Amino acid sequence: MVDSVSAWLKVSELSKDTWRIEDAGMVSQYLLAGKEKALLIDAGWGIGDLHARVASLTSLPLTVINTHGHPDHTCGNYRFENVRIHQADVPLLKKNFSPKVRHDIMQRFKDQPLPEGFSEDAWVHAPLKRFAPFSGELSFDLGGRVVDVIETPGHTPGSVSLYDRKEKWLFTADNIMEGNTLLNLEGSMPLSIFMNSVNKLAAMENKVEALYPAHGRVALKPSTLSDMQKGVKKVLDGKLIGKPEKTSRGSGAVIRFDSCGIVYNDERRY
Numbered sequence: 001m002v003d004s005v006s007a008w009l010k011v012s013e014l015s016k017d018t019w020r021i022e023d024a025g026m027v028s029q030y031l032l033a034g035k036e037k038a039l040l041i042d043a044g045w046g047i048g049d050l051h052a053r054v055a056s057l058t059s060l061p062l063t064v065i066n067t068h069g070h071p072d073h074t075c076g077n078y079r080f081e082n083v084r085i086h087q088a089d090v091p092l093l094k095k096n097f098s099p100k101v102r103h104d105i106m107q108r109f110k111d112q113p114l115p116e117g118f119s120e121d122a123w124v125h126a127p128l129k130r131f132a133p134f135s136g137e138l139s140f141d142l143g144g145r146v147v148d149v150i151e152t153p154g155h156t157p158g159s160v161s162l163y164d165r166k167e168k169w170l171f172t173a174d175n176i177m178e179g180n181t182l183l184n185l186e187g188s189m190p191l192s193i194f195m196n197s198v199n200k201l202a203a204m205e206n207k208v209e210a211l212y213p214a215h216g217r218v219a220l221k222p223s224t225l226s227d228m229q230k231g232v233k234k235v236l237d238g239k240l241i242g243k244p245e246k247t248s249r250g251s252g253a254v255i256r257f258d259s260c261g262i263v264y265n266d267e268r269r270y
C-alpha cells in the first residue's frame with residue numbers, strides 16, 4: 001500500500017530523539033525531543049498531516065518555532081496550538097494566511113497527488129491560530145536538552161537559527177545552506193545586516209559539530225560558517241562582485257564561496 005502521507009512527509013532519524021521530516025521533498029522540519037518537552041523547528045507546507053506524523057514520534061508537549069515567516073516554513077502552523085515566531089516576521093506570517101495567497105501557493109502542487117483525505121478548500125481557508133511572537137534572547141529547555149534561538153536577520157528581518165547544546169548541532173534554516181542564501185527577496189535585509197548574523201554564527205563554529213539547513217543537503221560541515229563569513233566580508237569590502245542573474249525568485253547578483261553562496265542586491269549592501 002502506498003502511504004500518501006509519507007510521500008509528503010519523509011522521516012529520518014538523525015539521532016535518538018531527533019528527526020528530520022522532509023516536506024514535499026523541498027523543505028525540512030526538525031523535531032527535537034528532551035525528557036519533558038519537544039520542539040518542532042518549522043511547520044512546513046501543512047499539506048501532509050505533520051501533526052499526526054509528529055504525534056507518531058513523540059507524545060511530549062510540543063512547541064513549534066518558525067525559523068522565519070516564509071510560506072514553506074509557516075503554512076502548516078494551523079495544525080498546531082503552540083507556535084513561536086520572531087516579532088519581525090509576523091507580517092510575513094499573516095500574509096501566508098490570506099486565502100488569496102494560499103490559493104496561489106496551492107497551484108504549485110497541482111501536478112502531484114495530494115495526501116488522501118486532504119481538503120484543498122480547508123487548507124486555503126486555514127485559520128491563523130494564536131501564536132506567541134518573541135524578540136531577543138530565547139532558549140527552550142526540553143528537559144536535559146537546551147536549544148538556543150539565535151537572531152540571524154538577513155534572509156528576512158525575523159530569521160533565526162537554533163543551536164542544540166546536546167548534539168552541538170546548528171539548525172541554520174534558510175540562513176546558511178549548500179545552495180545560495182537568498183538576500184534579494186522583497187523584505188530581505190541589507191548585506192551588512194546579514195554579515196552581523198553570519199559573524200554571530202561563525203563565532204560559534206568551534207562548538208558546532210554539524211549544520212542542518214532547511215533546504216538542500218544535510219549535514220554540512222561547520223566550516224561552511226567561516227566560508228560564508230569570509231565570502232560576505234569580501235563582497236562588502238568590494239573585493240568580490242556577484243554576477244547579475246534573473247532567477248525565479250527575482251533578480252540579484254549571484255556569488256559562490258567555497259561551500260555556500262548568496263544572491264544579493266549590489267545596491268543594498270549597506
Ligand SMILES: [Zn+2]
Nearest residue numbers: 068070155174
Ligand atoms: Zn525563506
Ligand SMILES: [Zn+2]
Nearest residue numbers: 070072174214
Ligand atoms: Zn525556505
